[in-house]
Amino acid sequence: MTTAPRTHRRGVKHGGEISNVPLGERIADQLRDLILDGVLAPGAPLVETSLAAELGVSRAPVRQALRILGLDGLVETVPYRGTTVRGLDRRDVEELLRIRTLHEGFAIRCIVERGDHSACDVLYACCDEMATVGGDVAALNRADARFHASLIEVADHALLITLWRTISMQVRHVMAMCNRRVADARVIAAHHRRIVDAIAVGEDERATMLLEAHVRDVIELVLREWSEPDAA
Amino acid sequence: MTTAPRTHRRGVKHGGEISNVPLGERIADQLRDLILDGVLAPGAPLVETSLAAELGVSRAPVRQALRILGLDGLVETVPYRGTTVRGLDRRDVEELLRIRTLHEGFAIRCIVERGDHSACDVLYACCDEMATVGGDVAALNRADARFHASLIEVADHALLITLWRTISMQVRHVMAMCNRRVADARVIAAHHRRIVDAIAVGEDERATMLLEAHVRDVIELVLREWSEPDAA
DNA sequence: TAGTGTTACATTGTCGACAATCGATCGTCC
DNA sequence: GGACGATCGATTGTCGACAATGTAACACTA
Secondary structure, eight states: OOOSOSBOOOSOOSTTOOOOSOHHHHHHHHHHHHHHTTSSOTTOEEOHHHHHHHHTSOHHHHHHHHHHHHHTTSEEEETTTEEEEOOOOHHHHHHHHHHHHHHHHHHHHHHHHHTOHHHHHHHHHHHHHHHTOTTOHHHHHHHHHHHHHHHHHHTOOHHHHHHHHHHHHHHHHHHHHSOOOOOOHHHHHHHHHHHHHHHHTTOHHHHHHHHHHHHHHHHHHHHHTOOSOOOO | OOOSOSBOOOSOOSTTOOOOSOHHHHHHHHHHHHHHTTSSOTTOEEOHHHHHHHHTSOHHHHHHHHHHHHHTTSEEEETTTEEEEOOOOHHHHHHHHHHHHHHHHHHHHHHHHHTOHHHHHHHHHHHHHHHTOTTOHHHHHHHHHHHHHHHHHHTOOHHHHHHHHHHHHHHHHHHHHSOOOOOOHHHHHHHHHHHHHHHHTTOHHHHHHHHHHHHHHHHHHHHHTOOSOOOO
């Protein structure tokens, strides 16, 4: 859910072991990257037969993959018509970022309530990492995504994490669609660090406000580059 | 799923037309009701082969159905092991209801921001309906569910509605698992009406607080009956 | 008896083929 | 010429069979 944890996989994290991960999920991962990297533009059709042929597999796992992506909100399937990469319009972006703020604010409250200090350590580490990426825009994006993902994870709220999966996927999608020119990485890292500072001293309201301000900046930045919404 | 709108279906709402709805979705609906009505207890295995045989269909649509339910957080699938009805423990219930409060509070803010008065009309109608169910517990549950669903819908926030699908499904699951003895329907209806009153005059904070109190009551009521968590 | 290797069974994963459905195109009729 | 209907191609929906995987019970060995 959405969404509950999709599957339970045990074992094998290290090395390049033989994967017992169902084909469908691996295909989904592959297609997801293609979409999120912008290789598959919004509106592009994803034909089961063609994909199966290209990937050298049967249609069954491809179908499963498309369903997973549909779940993630990355593609749209119409019965008997086909599946296409989902387009995002201005309203989608606004909705997405507001919801994101809502959930991150909730995560902050969870952390503060528990007074979990190790959580702050994790977040500080993310900030440090963010400060070191220099001018690499892609790396900054990744570091930023990692910070926000960590914020959700350390909240230690299983359902929140589940919901976050869907949201973060679409956030990545939005970010991929605008070649965001960013400010200095160290400035952004400092912004984030201030949020963690507030969390560390238990001021969840201030932390939330800082976070809202941060996300609002991002919204503005994104929407400015959103000249032509390619209409879903 | 979680989650973007699963599919777009056009046409045929009335009568018992021939359904062009894919079998898998119909099966999912059927199984969902079975789970939500408690016929299929948590932990019960859902074997693709057996279900296909019982329903007189092939395994393909059954697989699709199980995947949809997995998305809704109602079942759990482990690769090569099988699918079972998901069990809910005390923590799940608490997480669920907190998340629910979070989203409904957000919905309230959306409505107040837009100053949408027709929204309040819809909600008042739900309250009226709720007041008339008398001692029918099931009907009261349905009316309550309808109120909260309406609250989300009138917020007019597509992504919120999507996320709500997953949540509400699990809420129904929880409600189904405890034979909740409720207070007088008219009292509960009055509680809800007070929330709408606050929304109508734009006092979103008060509305949210009232709603939080309401949900907290529900949590308490549910958890009290949660003697033996059957452990996921 | 404790431990190990093996076998059998249940279940899901994957495959290729056929049927149902949809949209567009073309032809026909007024 | 315009509207209606049939046909066609493309795509997904469904099916039955086979392969891969994991669990558990069993026999075997030290």
